[in-house]
Amino acid sequence: MDAVLGQLFAGLSLGSVLLLAALGLALTFGQMGVINMAHGEFMMAGAYTAYVAQNVIADAGVALILAIPLGFVVGGVMGVVLEATLIRRMYLRPLDTLLVTWGVALILQQVARDVFGAPNVDVRAPSWLSGSVDLGITQVPAARLFILGLAVVAVTGLALVLTKTALGRRIRAVVQNRDLAETAGVSTRATDRLTFFIGSGLAGIAGVALTLLGSTGPTLGSNYIVDAFLVVVAGGVGQIKGTVIAAFGLGLLQAGIEYSTTASLAKVAVFALVVVFLQARPQGIFSVRTRSLA
Amino acid sequence: MRRELGALIGFAVGALALLVLAPALLSDFRLSLLGKFVCYAIVAVGIGLAWGRGGMLTLGQGVFFGLGAYVMAMHLKLADAGPSGVPDFMKLYGSGEVPGWWEPFRSPVVTVIGVIAIPSLVALGLGAAVFRRRVRGAYFAILSQALAAAFAILLVGQHATIGGTNGLNGFRSFFGFALYDPVNKRMLFYIAASTLLVVLAIAWQLYRSRFGELLMAVRDQEERVRFLGYDPANIKIVAYVVAAAMAGVAGALFVPIVGIISPASVGVVPSIAFLIGVAIGGRSTLFGPAVGAIVVAWAQTTLSESFPSFWIYFQGALFLLVVAFLPSGLSTVASLRRRTREAT
Structure with a gap:
């Protein structure tokens, strides 16, 4: 029983890490259709932000709490710079992006x-x-519980922004129909830039969280980026709930299969399951219905 | 007519450079290095077909390269061990017994068939699953990348049966020819170079055919092709499978030339690295991908020897600048020149 509960928590914990990594991606990919492979490096930047914060501030607790908003800003600014210099020029060529x-x-x-x-x-x-x-019922590592909490807070915050604020309304309008939103007077340029700021900022927060689980290196982000993209593909774009379900689903699957086999076989099995799942729902768990053919 | 002539001249120049000039001018070491680059070029021709002509951004060619390479490596290991012998690393890490799924590759015939068939079948499986359900564009790119990640992780995890992180290495012979003999190493280069020319000829014929026209049509306007009564999925699957088979053959040649195959040359990063030469050479041209792959691999070897960190900046900048500003690669420059010449 304990082992099952432990594995269940491991799955939830992995899911929360995946969720933090994938949330920003789902946002930028959903809105602009661009795949940002540098998303993982924004996570890495967030992680190094936490490292720098700790070197400046002696108290580890204060440094960590401060690093979360700082990581958000660092990731966000990097995202905006990337958007303004490169991605903006390439909206018509998503694969080249x-x-x-x-x-x-x-x-x-x-x-x-x-x-x-x-x-x-x-x-x-x-x-x-x-x-x-x-x-x-069971003992869990405090750091993992903290990350789970952080993921919940991030999702709730993003959901509130998307549903309750004027910015969120604009973002949803652009996701659903870019041309119509433009016609209705929404500045899609400004919206895109803000979306990129928020999405990349979330990557920064994810990076801060990851420092609690292991050491920080230059390839920290690229270890997570493939899994994060898999979450986005399985979850479908344009809605947060798809990302949430896919992240925890994949996390639990991975932990569950890992329990009965090995970590490497679990990865392969999860990939195969995602491909099979896409047979049933090629657009992911949820998708915004449009009449477009593409 | 002019294009036909251009292609024929291209083949003549390629054959002259690879089969006559390179062996005459280069030392054994450099020639073997060029042989490795030629293997990359074979992969690049396949990527040009799938990505340049078909619009399928495949980020997982390393998987097919790896499948071909591991099939060949398994055969070489078994051949070195002798009839019913056990490869050295298995005695060291494993149970000392050859797993059942290794056994078929004792036969050279099965190996040669497997080098082409196994990558093709994997590509057929994934392609059928993905393209039939109209999963495409970025989704396909991500899935192909996830495949590469999963494949590399799977290999790393199997230490006792497939060498884990170390991979398979230390081959002594290639179908009976001793690999330490420089003459046989030269022979390997000739095999690789001829294979590249054959692969290019296949691509050329495909591009000239009705299939090639359809493939480009699918890339540019998939829905329109569907409305004309063709099934875009079939067209894409064929291109993807051919690209995979080319990568598999390249992997199989890579193993005896380089002497090692490990998960480090098949994962996500090497799979994307295959693309850069294709992008630089001109993804939708016939010779561009192969030339680009050789030039980039050569530049990498030269530059990273003396400035390792500089090479990474350079590689990143190449990706960034070429794809963003020269989407047709350096061949754009040539076509621009032609256009200005015709205008005047």
């Missing part, structure tokens, strides 16, 4: 290697996150 941002990702990784050194660095977890928490 993938390769261009891959080039950006390579450069950013090398910058990290040159600035922080190739070996991984470690961010100390504050004392209140280093132990484990007794949930009555």
